[in-house]
Amino acid sequence: MPNHLAGETSPYLLQHAENPVDWYPWDEEALTLARVQKKPILLSVGYSACHWCHVMAHECFEDAEVAAMMNQCFINIKVDREERPDLDQIYQMALYMLTQRSGGWPLTLFLTSDQKPFFGGVYFPKTPRHGLPGFLDLLPRVAEAYHARGADIEQQSASLLKSFANMLPSEGTDALEFSREPLEHALTELKNRFDPVNGGFGDAPKFLHPAELQFCLRRYFTQGNGETLRIAAHTLQKMAEGGIYDQLGGGFCRYSTDPSWHIPHFEKMLYDNGPLLVLYADAWVATDNSLFKRIVEQTAGWAMREMQSPGGAGSGGGYYSALDADSEDEEGKFYVWDRSQASRVLTPEEYGVVASYYGLERAPNFEHKHWHLEIAQPLAHVAEAEHISLEEAQQRLTSATRKLFLERELRVHPGRDDKVLTSWNGLMIKGMARAGRVFARDDWVQSAIFAVDFIRATLWKNNRLVATYKDGKAHLNAYLDDYAFLLDGLLELMQAKFRQTDLDFAIALANVLLEQFEDRQSGGFFFTSLDHEKLIHRPKPAHDNAMPSGNGVAAYALQRLGHLLGKHRYLQTAEHTLKVFYSTLSRYAGSCCSLLVALEQSLTPPQMVILRGKAQALAKWEDALRRSAPSILVFALPSELVGLPPNLSKPAPIDDTVNAWVCQGVKCIPEISDLQELLRVCEIQGKIESPFYN
Structure with a gap:
């Protein structure tokens, strides 16, 4: 039977809707139930693309024995950290305060019935492994501690809330002057x-x-x-x-x-x-x-x-x-290759370029048996080794890449x-x-x-x-x-x-x-x-x-x-x-x-350029300004625009020319009607030279 997640929109929550765990979303019903039944909350936070979230789900949340213990001892709440980043932020910080270790996903926290965390971790296996306690053993111990050590937990919660309050920055002073x-x-x-x-x-x-x-x-x-x-x-x-x-x-x-x-x-x-x-x-x-x-x-x-x-x-x-x-329950399966898979869909000439360029000539780089594509050497080196021109190497690479992409499209895609x-x-x-x-x-x-x-x-x-x-x-x-x-x-x-x-x-x-x-x-x-x-x-x-x-x-x-x-x-x-x-x-x-x-x-306030003119004339000026620095704001406003705010409502020329207004902070210069003059003012030469890359 579906649990209380069946009506949610989050794909992550829906992945858990058929679990034997009696999951609730974070809502007033679940929080009230915890208070009424005087049960602690088991909060599990993850997201749909999270590999270790899937692992813990398979090992624990789909397991009838673990689910029975969870249902007996806790009100279980599942949260998609992407839909509820507010909860994720709070409880990731809480985990760090409790353990002095950074968190991650799946986040597993145990809360009092009034939402205060008292114990937690991230991934837990069903049985002890990799130095981690088994989840099945951990659950009854946490529940017992909650009921037996209420005063200690309350004292810890008060300290944690005080730490939260201390994290907020104090009020800034008006006398402060900024510097670099x-x-x-x-x-x-x-x-x-x-x-x-x-x-x-x-x-x-x-x-x-x-x-x-x-x-x-x-x-x-x-x-x-x-x-x-x-x-x-x-x-x-x-x-x-x-x-x-x-x-x-x-x-x-x-x-x-x-x-x-x-x-x-x-x-x-x-x-x-x-x-x-x-x-x-x-x-x-x-x-x-x-x-x-x-x-x-x-x-x-x-x-x-x-x-x-x-x-x-x-x-x-x-x-x-x-x-x-x-x-297909395997990480990276959609993306990795065998040599035979690649050679089967390519011509020998294409494979020769691809194998050198993407590293198929090297030892497998994924789990010692597959190849994940990366650029292993510059294409110019590949062309020289294959005794072909760089242009021919590029043509073969382009053709091969397209074929490999189409072949990969036939595979089972990762979930979206x-x-x-x-x-x-x-x-x-x-x-x-x-x-x-x-x-x-x-x-x-x-x-x-x-x-x-x-x-x-x-x-x-x-x-x-x-x-x-x-x-x-x-x-x-x-x-x-x-x-x-x-x-x-x-x-x-x-x-x-x-x-x-x-x-x-x-x-x-x-x-x-x-x-x-x-x-x-x-x-x-x-x-x-x-x-x-x-x-x-x-x-x-x-x-x-x-x-x-x-x-x-x-x-x-x-x-x-x-x-x-x-x-x-x-x-x-x-x-x-x-x-x-x-x-x-x-x-x-x-x-x-x-x-x-x-x-x-x-x-240093941003330089702002306002262009006014007919659309066709504006296009040339816009094109010339495409390579402006990202710190410069450029707004091209066609002449027919009316009702603009005062700062943007610059007079538009009546002919096919363009006018430009350049301001920085409260300083503006007279309007510019010559494109080359505007480029000089904005320090744009059509290409910003770099000594590092060509």
């Missing part, structure tokens, strides 16, 4: 953590760190810092050549299991690939590296082909959340989490819009427009966002990230194609941010809204994780919107946010790169 010191501290820290051989930061498991890489790229664009360009470009090159990138289908996996980007954990997350589109587009602007252009083309193609929901009348909708690591999350869509909207603008790809821009229109029609209700949509149901209060990431995405989309409806939407989102999330007393933004369900803690996050900090993105986007509209209220709120987190930036600069980008933008 945190920016320099972050650079020093990132340089120390940088892997000069393989790129990236730290050792295995090696994550993508898009916020840190974006910070490095911006330091190049704003300060001309060649060393930070080298850090970003070298990392992006190594990632693009490695197995963490899907060489056949495009898109990046979540992390590498080794320090050299060879073998990934194969799940693909939307929230990684949106920021990486921005990164690779910006890196191409800086370096003209053709590999970066190819990565953008393939990843944007993957997003539209596999991750965008269908809309009405043949249009697209919102972007799906993730692709699983597993297919097809819920639409507002926050993750905001990240992908920005990625598609930025890439579309840089590479003059209207289809990518249109993809972003489809997603925005879907969100506005489906997840914007009564002038408030909701967090998730699936199968016709949109629900759950939206979070800080939903508003901040979508606002940031809209500001990028309006530079690719300006629509008054998008500006109106951006203003509405900004106003809800200020009304529902801002801490007006101390500064900064809470993760949950003022009218959100009351939980044991209301976080105000500063640090970047796999995704950028909502506070950093909110401050950055509000600054840009404030400069665009001349609205002091937005600028003041961003400044208050930076003040409350300034001491955090001083101590942990390298972990708060999103806030640092907002700090840098506060110290």
Whole structure:
């Protein structure tokens, strides 16, 4: 019989709807039941693409003996961390406080009936293994401790809640003056953590760190810092050549299991690939590296082909959340190859190029028996070894890659989490819009427009966002990230194609941010809204994780919107946010790169270019500005647009010419009617030279 998850929309929760465990979603019914029955809560948090979540589900939650013990001793609550990041944040922090170990997924926590955690861990096997206690043995011991040691647990809970309260930053001071010191501290820290051989930061498991890489790229664009360009470009090159990138289908996996980007954990997350589109587009602007252009083309193609929901009348909708690591119950099975599989679908000439280029000539690199494709050597070296021209090698590689992709399409695909999350869509909207603008790809821009229109029609209700949509149901209060990431995405989309409806939407989102999330007393933004369900803690996050900090993105986007509209209220709120987190930036600069980008933008306001003219004439100017630095805001407003806000309502020429207005902060220069003069003012030469890549 299905349990209480059968009516949910989350694919992850639905995966557990047939478990013998009497699962509840996190709701008032389950929480009330725990209080009435005086039972502890067993909280299990995971997500649909999580490999170890599947392992624990098979070993424990599908096991009748384990389920019987869970049902006897606990009220069991299953949470999708992607739908409820508020709960995941709180209880991941709680696990660290309880164990002094970082968490992960599956997160397994035991709570009192009033939601306070008292014991927990991550993955547990059914019986003792790998130094971990068996879940079947652990369950009755935890239940016994809960009933026998209530006073100790209550004392521990009080201490934990006090620690939560101490984590909130204290009120910023109005007398504080910002400096570039945190920016320099972050650079020093990132340089120390940088892997000069393989790129990236730290050792295995090696994550993508898009916020840190974006910070490095911006330091190049704003300060001309060649060393930070080298850090970003070298990392992006190594990632693009490695197995963490899907060489056949495009898109990046979540992390590498080794320090050299060879073998990934194969799940693909939307929230990684949106920021990486921005990164690779910006890196191409800086370096003209053709590999970066190819990565953008393939990843944007993957997003539209596999991750965008269908809309009405043949249009697209919102972007799906993730692709699983597993297919046919094996991690990576969809992606890896045997030599015979490859040679069977290729000509001998094609196989000769592919085997050298993708490493099939080497020993197996996946579980000692299969090959996961990565770029093993430059194509020029392959051409020389095969005694053919580079052009011929490229033709063979292109043909072979297409054949391998089509052959792979016949396999059983990994599962797809097809819920639409507002926050993750905001990240992908920005990625598609930025890439579309840089590479003059209207289809990518249109993809972003489809997603925005879907969100506005489906997840914007009564002038408030909701967090998730699936199968016709949109629900759950939206979070800080939903508003901040979508606002940031809209500001990028309006530079690719300006629509008054998008500006109106951006203003509405900004106003809800200020009304529902801002801490007006101390500064900064809470993760949950003022009218959100009351939980044991209301976080105000500063640090970047796999995704950028909502506070950093909110401050950055509000600054840009404030400069665009001349609205002091937005600028003041961003400044208050930076003040409350300034001491955090001083101590942990390298972990708060999103806030640092907002700090840098506060110290040096962005250059803003407003173009007015007829659409055909505007196109030439827009094309010339495509390679502008990402710190420059460019809005092309056709002459026929009326009713614009005062800051944008510049007079349009009556002939076929274009006028440009350039402002930075409160300083504006006279209008410009010569394109070359505008490029000189914006320091754009059509190509930004780089000493590192050609």
